Amino acid sequence: xxxxxxxxxxxxxxxxxxxxxxxxxxxxxxxxxxxxxxxxxxxxxxxxxxxxxxxxxxxxxxxxxxxxxxxxxxxxxxxxxxxxxxxxxxxxxxxxxxxxxxxxxxxxxxxxxxxxxxxxxxxxxxxxxxxxxxxxxxxxxxxxxxxxxxxxxxxxxxxxxxxxxxxxxxxxxxxxxxxxxxxxxxxxxxxxxxxxxxxxxxxxxxxxxxxxxxxxxxxxxxxxxxxxxxxxxxxxxxxxxxxxxxxxxxxxxxxxxxxxxxxxxxxxxxxxxxxxxxxxxxxxxxxxxxxxxxxxxxxxxxxxxxxxxxxxxxxxxxxxxxxxxxxxxxxxxxxxxxxxxxxxxxxxxxxxxxxxxxxxxxxxxxxxx
Amino acid sequence: xxxxxxxxxxxxxxxxxxxxxxxxxxxxxxxxxxxxxxxxxxxxxxxxxxxxxxxxxxxxxxxxxxxxxxxxxxxxxxxxxxxxxxxxxxxxxxxxxxxxxxxxxxxxxxxxxxxxxxxxxxxxxxxxxxxxxxxxxxxxxxxxxxxxxxxxxxxxxxxxxxxxxxxxxxxxxxxxxxxxxxxxxxxxxxxxxxxxxxxxxxxxxxxxxxxxxxxxxxxxxxxxxxxxxxxxxxxxxxxxxxxxxxxxxxxxxxxxxxxxxxxxxxxxxxxxxxxxxxxxxxxxxxxxxxxxxxxxxxxxxxxxxxxxxxxxxxxxxxxxxxxxxxxxxxxxxxxxxxxxxxxxxxxxxxxxxxxxxxxxxxxxxxxxx
Numbered sequence: 156x157x158x159x160x161x162x163x164x165x166x167x168x169x170x171x172x173x174x175x176x177x178x179x180x181x182x183x184x185x186x187x188x189x190x191x192x193x194x195x196x197x198x199x200x201x202x203x204x205x206x207x208x209x210x211x212x213x214x215x216x217x218x219x220x221x222x223x224x225x226x227x228x229x230x231x232x233x234x235x236x237x238x239x240x241x242x243x244x245x246x247x248x249x250x251x252x253x254x255x256x257x258x259x260x261x262x263x264x265x266x267x268x269x270x271x272x273x274x275x276x277x278x279x280x281x282x283x284x285x286x287x288x289x290x291x292x293x294x295x296x297x298x299x300x301x302x303x304x305x306x307x308x309x310x311x312x313x314x315x316x317x318x319x320x321x322x323x324x325x326x327x328x329x330x331x332x333x334x335x336x337x338x339x340x341x342x343x344x345x346x347x348x349x350x351x352x353x354x355x356x357x358x359x360x361x362x363x364x365x366x367x368x369x370x371x372x373x374x375x376x377x378x379x380x381x382x383x384x385x386x387x388x389x390x391x392x393x394x395x396x397x398x399x400x401x402x403x404x405x406x407x408x409x410x411x412x413x414x415x416x417x418x419x420x421x422x423x424x425x426x427x428x429x430x431x432x433x434x435x436x437x438x439x440x441x442x443x444x445x446x447x448x449x450x451x452x453x454x455x456x457x458x459x460x461x462x463x464x465x466x467x468x469x470x471x472x473x474x475x476x477x478x479x480x481x482x483x484x485x486x487x488x489x490x491x492x493x494x495x496x497x498x499x500x501x502x503x504x505x506x507x508x509x510x511x512x513x514x515x516x517x518x519x520x521x522x523x524x
Numbered sequence: 525x526x527x528x529x530x531x532x533x534x535x536x537x538x539x540x541x542x543x544x545x546x547x548x549x550x551x552x553x554x555x556x557x558x559x560x561x562x563x564x565x566x567x568x569x570x571x572x573x574x575x576x577x578x579x580x581x582x583x584x585x586x587x588x589x590x591x592x593x594x595x596x597x598x599x600x601x602x603x604x605x606x607x608x609x610x611x612x613x614x615x616x617x618x619x620x621x622x623x624x625x626x627x628x629x630x631x632x633x634x635x636x637x638x639x640x641x642x643x644x645x646x647x648x649x650x651x652x653x654x655x656x657x658x659x660x661x662x663x664x665x666x667x668x669x670x671x672x673x674x675x676x677x678x679x680x681x682x683x684x685x686x687x688x689x690x691x692x693x694x695x696x697x698x699x700x701x702x703x704x705x706x707x708x709x710x711x712x713x714x715x716x717x718x719x720x721x722x723x724x725x726x727x728x729x730x731x732x733x734x735x736x737x738x739x740x741x742x743x744x745x746x747x748x749x750x751x752x753x754x755x756x757x758x759x760x761x762x763x764x765x766x767x768x769x770x771x772x773x774x775x776x777x778x779x780x781x782x783x784x785x786x787x788x789x790x791x792x793x794x795x796x797x798x799x800x801x802x803x804x805x806x807x808x809x810x811x812x813x814x815x816x817x818x819x820x821x822x823x824x825x826x827x828x829x830x831x832x833x834x835x836x837x838x839x840x841x842x843x844x845x846x847x848x849x850x851x852x853x854x855x856x857x858x859x860x861x862x863x864x865x866x867x868x869x870x871x872x873x874x875x876x877x878x879x880x881x882x883x884x885x886x887x888x889x890x891x892x893x
Contacts, residue, residue, distance in 0.1 A: 162612040163590070196837060218838045219793075221532070238838055239781040241793055242855040243531040261782050261791075264854045289839055290782060290791055323836065412608040413630050413659060422630075422659055424588075424610055428870045432801040467692065468565060468866055469587045469607055470658055485633045486611040497837055501797045502871075504887070518873070518887075 159511055161408045161488050164429045166503035168514060169453050173386060173404040174206060180368065180385050181210035187374045192216055192235065194363065194383025197497040199517040200506070201229045203386065216363070216381045220244055225517045227253055235259070237319060237363065237381065239282065239290055242268045249274045257316055261291055263302040270310035277312060280319040280361065283347070285339040287324040294343040297350065304351075317359035318347050319381075325366040330396050337371045344376035369397035387496035390445055391435060400456055405506065406447055406490035407499065409471065411483060419480055425463070425471040425491055431498035432466070440464065446473060447490040453509050454490045463491060528880055530777045530857050533798045535872035537883060538822050542755060542773040543575060549737065549754050550579035556743045561585055561604065563732065563752025566866040568886040569875070570598045572755065585732070585750045589613055594886045596622055604628070606688060606732065606750065608651065608659055611637045618643045626685055630660055632671040639679035646681060649688040649730065652716070654708040656693045663712040666719065673720075686728035686747075687716050694735040699765050706740045713745035738766035756865035759814055760804060774875065775816055775823055775859035776868065778840065780852060788849055794832070794840040794860055800867035801835070809833065815842060816859040822878050823859045832860060 284291035409425035459476035504519030653660035778794035828845035873888030
């Protein structure tokens with residue numbers, strides 16, 4: 156990795172690991188007869204987006220209008236905006252020529268506003284909450300689904316596509332918990348199909364979280380999956396069991412600026428503006444990221460772990476193993492596996508591949524785009 | 525504030541509050557005979573940077589080379605980079621024409637590398653650690669200071685300017701704790717002046733944290749102050765007692781996309797990519813930001829508090845007061861006071877003033893620059 160000439164905090168992407176993650180998820184989808192409609196909020200990159208096409212992906216998911224514009228303007232279509240539709244954006248939606256963009260609805264009020272003001276055909280999913288508690292119509296409240304569908308039926312513009320579940324509580328679950336969450340998703344889709352499939356024969360059921368999509372082997376009642384994080388994975392997913400640490404496709408390369416020998420601490424230029432403040436409690440301590448050693452091919456995982464024990468805006472303090480303390484010197488570059496890769500990518504706004512190619516990110520814009 | 529036409533998450537800046545904060549700190553500095561060398565890492569904005577000049581500021585502090593370049597290129601000089609110097613950047617430092625840029629040193633090794641490779645005159649501060657534990661030479665280890673000064677003396681290029689302390693543990697202290705921290709800073713500077721002032725007659729002692737600079741009234745042994753956060757303040761500073769909530773100069777304006785009446789919850793478009801994941805534990809619950817109500821003049825503070833109880837990448841869930849639940853509707857815009865304004869500004873990358881002017885930020889670049 157010496158050719159990268161890293162001098163400042165830099166987000167490094169291993170294309171090979173990334174493509175392996177894409178390939179694995181595409182294989183899983185194929186094996187279970189699922190359409191893969193991946194979420195692009197993790198990478199937010201046109202170039203990385205292109206890679207998915209090599210694994211058969213034709214439809215994508217995003218979490219904001221800003222993100223939808225970014226991909227649409229560069230030739231992506233069939234974009235689903237998986238965020239409760241903001242009624243202040245009806246005129247923006249009307250202004251988009253591409254009719255393949257779909258939206259997400261969670262209540263009667265917004266559906267009503269759209270039924271009145273929408274000027275072009277738009278598909279929508281109804282988001283269902285099976286217990287995460289963040290957003291969506293609770294599965295117990297079928298009357299709210301009826302109300303949304305009734306309001307939508309007053310407009311020839313609104314086209315019901317199906318139901319969407321993001322069971323984000325799987326991010327806080329163990330393997331047993333993830334099995335339980337998957338069962339809840341399947342039961343919700345079973346109920347919804349039993350009630351609505353006869354009237355809406357084309358409706359599909361889509362489920363979105365990386366843990367269930369990475370781990371489960373029973374997808375009955377699920378037609379499509381929309382995971383995002385799997386493109387890079389991270390320490391959170393490795394701890395859940397969605398992946399191993401070797402599957403993590405990005406690291407933050409950070410310069411060593413001081414070494415505190417007595418404390419087994421290493422000060423690096425890597426803080427909350429680079430990694431985000433996402434944190435896990437592992438083995439009784441806060442962990443803002445884990446150390447890997449850089450080598451000529453990329454990076455390797457140490458036999459003795461070291462981790463980021465604290466970060467502020469620009470500073471990071473590593474609690475270092477004896478192994479690391481023995482080999483490190485000021486001016487070295489160290490790798491940090493992120494706790495939450497979506498947030499780290501959003502902080503860093505661009506990537507550098509192992510062969511030195513700069514890769515775009517929506518927030519950094521236009522490096523390759 | 526209706527003229528702002530906010531439809532998406534937008535960082536709103538009240539210039540009047542911001543200028544009042546600048547004026548207050550400049551007055552405090554003047555009263556105590558201190559030079560104010562404010563830290564610009566909080567706002568990272570050329571336009572806001574210009575405002576400081578109205579209050580007599582001529583020297584500034586930044587936390588990275590990237591930030592130094594941004595301000596230097598637009599006519600700012602006397603920039604101090606208050607981050608342990610990264611030895612990989614010696615050639616970058618040599619490449620900067622402006623000789624008024626100063627750096628920060630914390631160890632003998634980097635000083636030695638600079639003494640060998642520096643090609644132009646550069647001032648430096650030695651950072652001292654009085655107990656924060658993040659960076660700097662511990663005040664108990666005067667022999668390390670001697671080693672830095674000895675290495676520096678081998679070069680005619682390295683010019684010792686003085687000692688710098690950022691007592692960041694004040695961010696986690698109460699009023700009594702902040703008094704104690706200030707005493708530690710003063711005692712450290714007393715010891716350092718006693719030992720080094722006779723040889724380095726021009727040396728100054730600079731202290732950097734917003735809590736001590738906002739609250740204390742005794743600055744003996746301190747010559748200069750370098751606070752940053754005070755330009756905007758935030759909930760963290762209000763809880764410490766550095767300011768009141770009315771002194772907070774920025775809010776995130778966020779659209780309401782769903783209301784969960786039974787749960788007293790409001791779903792907004794505002795997540796970790798907008799506010800950062802910084803969080804406080806207040807009154808026994810996690811708090812990612814506090815609600816203010818928008819009005820035609822800006823915003824007002826509710827008599828019944830509501831707060832952000834959880835956030836993910838793009839979603840935020842407000843625990844709402846009965847007062848807020850009674851008045852809110854989907855499609856409204858709500859204001860969120862940030863927990864940590866430096867991080868929120870870094871996430872949002874631009875500001876909009878109450879009269880609709882867009883204001884630049886380093887990461888967003890060039891709106892007004």
